Amino acid sequence: MTTEFAGPKGRSMGDFSPEYMEHLQQYVDADLAEVPQRILGQLLLLEPIREGMEVNQLEHSLQTATRADRAGASLDIVVAALVHDLGKTISNENHPAVAAEMARPWLSEEATWVIKVHQDFQGIHYFALMGLDPMMRRRHADSPWYELAEQFVDDWDNHAFDPDYDTLPLEHFVPMVQEVFSRPAKRPERLRPVG
Numbered sequence: 347m348t349t350e351f352a353g354p355k356g357r358s359m360g361d362f363s364p365e366y367m368e369h370l371q372q373y374v375d376a377d378l379a380e381v382p383q384r385i386l387g388q389l390l391l392l393e394p395i396r397e398g399m400e401v402n403q404l405e406h407s408l409q410t411a412t413r414a415d416r417a418g419a420s421l422d423i424v425v426a427a428l429v430h431d432l433g434k435t436i437s438n439e440n441h442p443a444v445a446a447e448m449a450r451p452w453l454s455e456e457a458t459w460v461i462k463v464h465q466d467f468q469g470i471h472y473f474a475l476m477g478l479d480p481m482m483r484r485r486h487a488d489s490p491w492y493e494l495a496e497q498f499v500d501d502w503d504n505h506a507f508d509p510d511y512d513t514l515p516l517e518h519f520v521p522m523v524q525e526v527f528s529r530p531a532k533r534p535e536r537l538r539p540v541g
């Protein structure tokens with residue numbers, strides 16, 4: 347429930363009063379309640395993206411998450427598997443970074459990291475065909491989550507292009523999306539109040 351503001355609203359952010367800023371925050375907070383539904387909407391945007399393969403990118407995401415779920419992965423990792431390619435709705439080239447930043451305020455640090463580096467790990471399976479370094483994953487050798495990323499990519503993401511796999515439907519993952527994206531959103535360090 348939002349309220350009206352009686353005082354001057356200001357025409358530029360530099361003119362906003364502390365009272366008006368405080369008033370506006372309730373809209374920002376209320377908007378967060380829409381995030382789970384928006385994530386589900388973003389996932390549906392993957393459906394028309396097929397990239398010439400046998401499964402479209404929504405099926406691929408569901409299959410990656412199904413494989414993670416059946417392997418007993420944690421809630422955050424299953425949700426990471428579901429959203430790891432969300433960035434493809436905007437940029438194939440840069441899709442891991444786009445997806446990681448979308449999920450970062452709500453997902454655990456390791457789950458966010460795995461999304462961000464998954465393309466580097468996936469390279470072992472196809473980068474040689476593109477003249478790229480197939481062992482790009484070595485850049486992350488010092489990470490405490492290196493083996494998790496290997497499992498994520500080699501066991502789940504890499505195999506999730508099988509049209510005959512009994513992939514779980516999006517409905518199965520809806521409660522997980524709602525739980526994770528209803529958490530309090532974490533702020534980046536630079537946006538935390540000083541003093």
Ligand SMILES: [Fe+2]
Pocket residue numbers: 406410430431503
């Ligand atoms: Fe993928």
